[in-house]
Amino acid sequence: MLGRENIITAEEALDLVIRGLPERSIPSAAIPVYEALGRICADDVVAGEDLPPFPxxxxxxxxxxxxxxxxxxxxxxxxxxxxxxxxxxxxxxxxxxxxxxxxxxxxxxxxxxxxxxxxxxxxxxxxxxxxxxxxxxxxxxxxxRRAEDVSRNEIILKQGHRMRPQDIGACAGLGITHIPAYRKPAVAIISTGDEIVPPETLPGPGQIRDINSYLLHGLVADEGCVPVRRGIFRDDYREIRKVIEESMHESDVILLSGGTSVGTKDMIAGIILDIGKPGLLFHGVSLKPGKPLIGGIVEGIPLFGLPGHPAAVEVCFDLFIRPVLGRLAGRKDRLERMREPVVAARLSKNIASTPGREEHIRVIVEERDDGLWAIPVISKSGLIATLVRTDGTVVVPLHTSGIQQGDKVEVRLFR
Amino acid sequence: MLGRENIITAEEALDLVIRGLPERSIPSAAIPVYEALGRICADDVVAGEDLPPFPxxxxxxxxxxxxxxxxxxxxxxxxxxxxxxxxxxxxxxxxxxxxxxxxxxxxxxxxxxxxxxxxxxxxxxxxxxxxxxxxxxxxxxxxxRRAEDVSRNEIILKQGHRMRPQDIGACAGLGITHIPAYRKPAVAIISTGDEIVPPETLPGPGQIRDINSYLLHGLVADEGCVPVRRGIFRDDYREIRKVIEESMHESDVILLSGGTSVGTKDMIAGIILDIGKPGLLFHGVSLKPGKPLIGGIVEGIPLFGLPGHPAAVEVCFDLFIRPVLGRLAGRKDRLERMREPVVAARLSKNIASTPGREEHIRVIVEERDDGLWAIPVISKSGLIATLVRTDGTVVVPLHTSGIQQGDKVEVRLFR
Structure with missing residues (x-):
């Protein structure tokens, strides 16, 4: 079994998962073009006629x-x-x-x-x-001239293209009322932990409400995928294995959240190892927050055991799950990374970091007279307050020992 | 009547519409928090308890x-x-x-x-x-400590806040299962033009399919609003006035598309003048493409008569309709403009422009060995091809006579 000592970099971990994804693509169906916003073309879309049809x-x-x-x-x-x-x-x-x-x-x-x-x-x-x-x-x-704009049989949208409003308009103009689109990937969200109760329950002593299922629900929906919340399960090998195996029939990705303790993490890693091939790919990443992340693939379905802290869940989603969902969704977008909103700012105070670990710091972006400033919000406690008050993250790269006050940084804004 | 000679800048035109919007806000209702992604808080969301409730x-x-x-x-x-x-x-x-x-x-x-x-x-x-x-x-x-993260009665999300995945998670963690959200603005889309036929119809000689209703449907949906396509209407005063008056009962904004000829534009301006107060606000903007844009407000409802060319529709939507929808939706987002994806590139060829007119040029973004280049796609004909092949726009400001090949430009990427 891969032990907790097998810690690898975020880049290596993502690479392991991406290389392990199956070649086969997700099923597709014809959908009405006016409902196609954000959907991915499952095939080239070809013009059926000349445009204009006359000079x-x-x-x-x-x-x-x-x-x-x-x-x-x-x-x-x-x-x-x-x-x-x-x-x-x-x-x-x-x-x-x-x-x-x-x-x-x-x-x-x-x-x-x-x-x-x-x-x-x-x-x-x-x-x-x-x-x-x-x-x-x-x-x-x-x-x-006739056909000067588009000729019959010309490819107007390539397979893998994400439908924008202008693409919908273009299809309408060519009489294309339906396009072949990949089904949206379905993502099972499984919450584990003896101490976790649903939001509508008043937590008893020592209990805590389920934050991560709801956070993940939002993150998955924001990616254009279908979140399937499976509920909250006890830290029990058989219960968790059962819900994973059930979810594999109806989901394209499985996310396990919670299990903050080392024992629970090892149990989830064990289930992924036991359940099928190739099984566990990594157990621990040199990343903060997000170090306890577990990743595996079973029968072509990626499984992630996420850290317990919501801020760590967000970092892991951004670095690992988002690219995996994009790949499964069939998206081929050469400008995807450029569309991520990034602003330049100066750091308001020193950040120390441990070299050998990529660190993601949540910040508030403040517009001052002398430009934009990134205010780090570092809190041991911040389950909620840091989540809602911050605007984005600053990354301290793997081999850096920190960033100085006043240094220029790139803030990746939350969408 | 305001004639076509009353051409104003894009900035002045937007200002006229924004200042004319009613103070009253759109109705709101309580919605389940896990369905709240992208919705706007209609009131402050307040913590009902301490978090953590115990040390x-x-x-x-x-x-x-x-x-x-x-x-x-x-x-x-x-x-x-x-x-x-x-x-x-x-x-x-x-x-x-x-x-x-x-x-x-x-x-x-x-x-x-x-x-x-x-x-x-x-x-x-x-x-x-x-x-x-x-x-x-x-x-x-x-x-x-108890309440170190959030205290009872603390505001966690302010009125006007757009719900992100982390905000959904935070509400769940505090036992907030529903939030007060503004209704999504409804936008009526009215297509006019004797030559316009629906996408499913094979155009006869001299006819053209309706592109703009579908483009606008996508743009409105992408803004998180509800598009209501009203159909295609003949260039007839009474028919168009009737559908505008009907739409005013059930829509928050009315968009009229088509009517490329000067006569039709004047007729639509006339209807906006005749139908109520304050009526027409501007008729023509020093903008390319987008010059023929008409804007008005009747009984608190903004109406836009859009240019016929889809590329012009996109520019007008971006500059005028998007901010109006954001305002009506109740959104207060201090970082909104920073989230718009922009990349720096060099221009691949000279662009000439007429000073006194803000010009928006559609470009393809190419990654070359020496960095990013913006390739202008200027086509007299491009109804469709320019729409689908371009990645964003470069703006030539109002008082500039053009941009030189090799100059640094900012490309505003399409989302």
């Missing part, structure tokens, strides 16, 4: 044969025969004869033959039948 | 009277009588007698009388009844 004008003006305006100028206008008017949402009508022009609105459909549009401001109508064009138009000028 | 140990060790360990050291240990053991989730039992010690786990409840905990590593048990303490403990050492 359109990009301005209000007159559709013409460009060649008929060749060398037209203020002093030497071209004279064209007014051959009618095109209306929005209507067919363009008959082909445009040579030396002809038709009035056209922005977005209007060009008649066959026309290959350019002259703007109103460069045209002088002489009477109902004749106009003066004071400016030469090149072929294609003020026109969107 | 707890923060380590595994022995609970003692600190005074009994005074001057204890390796060479001069204090001898204490072992008075039993405390278990997690159980009452602490009888008061600790002077010169006594009880074994206690991390999180365990201190017995009355005890005011410090000595860690295992500083204790040597001699037999079942006597221990040697090799280190002095100060009063309060390794102990969380």
């Amino acid at each position: 359109r004008s990009t301005v209000d003006g007159y559709a013409v044969h460009a060649a008929d305006t060749f060398s037209a100028s203020d002093t030497m206008p071209a004279y064209l025969n007014l051959a009618g008017e095109i209306f929005m949402g209507r067919p363009a009508g008959p082909d445009l004869p040579r030396s002809g022009a038709v009035k056209i609105p922005t977005g209007g459909m060009l008649p066959a033959g026309a290959d350019a549009v002259v703007m109103f401001e460069h045209v002088q109508p002489l009477d109902d039948a004749l106009i003066e064009v004071m400016k030469a138009a090149g072929p294609g000028e003020n026109v969107i | 707890r140990s923060t380590v595994d060790g022995y609970a003692v009277h600190a005074a009994d360990t005074f001057s204890a050291s390796d060479t001069m240990p204090a001898y204490l009588n072992l008075a039993g053991e405390i278990f997690m989730g159980r009452p602490a039992g009888p008061d600790l007698p002077r010169s006594g010690a009880v074994k206690i786990p991390t999180g365990g409840m201190l017995p009355a009388g005890a005011d410090a905990v000595v860690m295992f590593e500083h204790v040597q048990p001699l037999d079942d009844a006597l221990i040697e303490v090799m280190k002095a403990a100060g009063p309060g050492e390794n102990v969380i």
Whole structure:
């Protein structure tokens, strides 16, 4: 059995889990595009038609044969025969004869033959039948060609893409009313601990309410996954093993929270070892808070035994569970890390840290006259107050012994 | 009537709308805390009890009277009588007698009388009844006092706070199972235009599918509000006025999309003027794309007549509608702007811009060997392709004539 002495870095631990994830992807189904916000494309989304399906004008003006305006100028206008008017949402009508022009609105459909549009401001109508064009138009000028925007069979959204509002709009514009989307990963949340009672219960002497199930519920939902709270279980090998095995049938990830004591941690590690292959991957990480984290994979399902302190749960979720969920969800987002909100600030007081351990310090961000400051909130006790009062974290890297007051730091803001 | 010549800056336009919003806030209701992610507190959330409700140990060790360990050291240990053991989730039992010690786990409840905990590593048990303490403990050492984390009647979340996962966890820990939350603002989305057909319809000649209703549906949902698509309406004064008046009964904001032609824009401005007070606030903004934006307030409800181009709709949503929704939703978030994802990059080619107009350029963000580059995607035609291929925008400020190739820019990433 991997003992508690096998402590590895956060990077190594994540790597072990990611490499152990199964190749197979989560099932998918077609969903209505207007419900697809945040969902992940399970396949490439391909245009079924050209867009625009016909050449359109990009301005209000007159559709013409460009060649008929060749060398037209203020002093030497071209004279064209007014051959009618095109209306929005209507067919363009008959082909445009040579030396002809038709009035056209922005977005209007060009008649066959026309290959350019002259703007109103460069045209002088002489009477109902004749106009003066004071400016030469090149072929294609003020026109969107058929399929210039999107061609039939073109991939518009790649497999793994996360649907944004503009992607929903784009699909609607191409007549794509449904897209193939991966099912949202389901995450079982199992609370353990003889001392844990549900929030609606008044804790007896020595008891404490379940914070972590609710924190994890929120974190999982915020990732676009489905939280499944399984309840609170006693620190008992058989009870916990039973709920893990049941959860494996209906969940993609299993999170165990609580069990602050060394004995309980060892028991959970033991269950992961006993229950199947490959089993336990690591037991302890050189991370603060978060050192007691346990990670394993059984039959392709990642299991995490989380530390008891809510602040440690948040750090472990951020570093380990979030990337695992992204991978299982099928997300391929090359800018994902850039979208994490980070601000530069100066540290308001010295932070000491032990080299060989990555430390995550919760801070309040304060706007002062001389810029942003990060105020570390370090509390032995802070179960609740530190949780709700802080705005983000500052990371003291693995091989650093601390950060000095006034030093520039990056604050990773909570979302 | 305010004519199209009354063009104002984006900042002035937003200011007009924000100042015109009603003081009254949206209705609220109590909701279960585990469903509260992203919701806004309609009132301060107050702790109903002390946390911890009793003094707890923060380590595994022995609970003692600190005074009994005074001057204890390796060479001069204090001898204490072992008075039993405390278990997690159980009452602490009888008061600790002077010169006594009880074994206690991390999180365990201190017995009355005890005011410090000595860690295992500083204790040597001699037999079942006597221990040697090799280190002095100060009063309060390794102990969380009652109410040290949160006191009864303390405000833990302020009115206007947006619920994060950690706030949900904190409420659970304090036995707060429901919180007062503002109703999500409802946003009516009205599509207008004789040429617009629904996504499921094959457009006839000169017709185009409704992109903007779906884009707006996604943008509104992404803000945590409730999109209400009202459908597509002809460019007809009476029809559009009727659906606006109906929407005013059930929506907090009304968005009109489409109507690319000058005539339609003027008609929508006319309806906002005719329908009630104060009516039209601005007609045209010095902004590209987004110049034709119309804004008004009628009977406390903000109405926006949006430009026809989806890229312009996105810019207007970002600059005007998002702040209005945040205000109506009751959100008070001092770090909101810092959470917007922004990356620094260099511009891959010159952008020309007209001074006196704020310009928003859509870009692709590329990671190259020498860092991040922003590739402007400028297309007269791009209804769809520019929407889906770009990662964010670069803003050319109001009084600038452009940005040079290689210049540093800030890219505001799409979320």
